[in-house]
Amino acid sequence: MSVLLILAIIVVVVLVIALARRNGAASQQTRLEDARAEAQRWYERLGGQLMNLHGSDAAAQQALADAGERYNAAGGQLQQANTVRQYELARESALEGLQYVRAGRIAMGLDPGPELPPLASAQGVGQLTKEREVNVQGHSYKAGPQPGADTPYYYPGGRVQGRPVPAGWYSTPVWKTALGAGAGALGGLLIFDALFSPGFGDMGYGDGFQDGYADAAGDFGGGDMGGGDMGGGWDGGGGDFGGDFGGDF
Secondary structure: OOHHHHHHHHHHHHHHHHHHHHHHHHHHHHHHHHHHHHHHHHHHHHHHHHHOOOOOOHHHHHHHHHHHHHHHHHHHHHHHOOOHHHHHHHHHHHHHHHHHHHHHHHHOOOOOOOOOOOOHHHOOOOEEOOOEEEEEOOEEEEEEOOOOOOOOEEEOOEEEOOEEEOEEEEOOOHHHHHOOOOHHHHHHHHHHHHHHOOOOOOOOOOOOHHHHHHHHHOOOOHHHOOOOOOOOOEEOOOOOOOOOOOOOO
């Protein structure tokens, strides 16, 4: 093989590598721009919704306040994002905010508007379909599918300390307590055990619910908790838990 032929082969290989790298970089840039545009679109939609709504009761006001928090979170994430993954997280925050907006509209008796893309963090956790009430450590806790004077806190569904928590309206934002530390966190976990343990009520479970609950329950099993009138009422959405999203979950 002549020297010229070897040099020609080397040149061809270098050109192929350079072209592949350029195409890869272009493809990555396209994905980045698409992810940025998608996150920005939902963020702007959330902002527009918040500008035109004003809560008329406690449930609506709380839902819109939570939507405002997610709007601020999404804005901060967009400002700092420089990867596809970070823009996906900003999109998730904006979509979560829009879920709270829908809840606020329902609380005000308005049309909730078109369906939204599902939250990655709420895959497989389902939603409440009936009201339920439990007593834990001398306190009563309620949850149900509709807003009310006793259930003014909406939660779009997610996982808290590994536990699948369905979408619905709650008497207190126990998911925030359960994300804390110390005695307060323990109390929040006990409430979840009482509300959603397989030992309570007649529930149907979404895919992976029982496995997720068993993995997380540990020493806080619901079987030892104070009872209450559970009355069934669980619509466990299917699907696997899609995504490693943070946020409030």
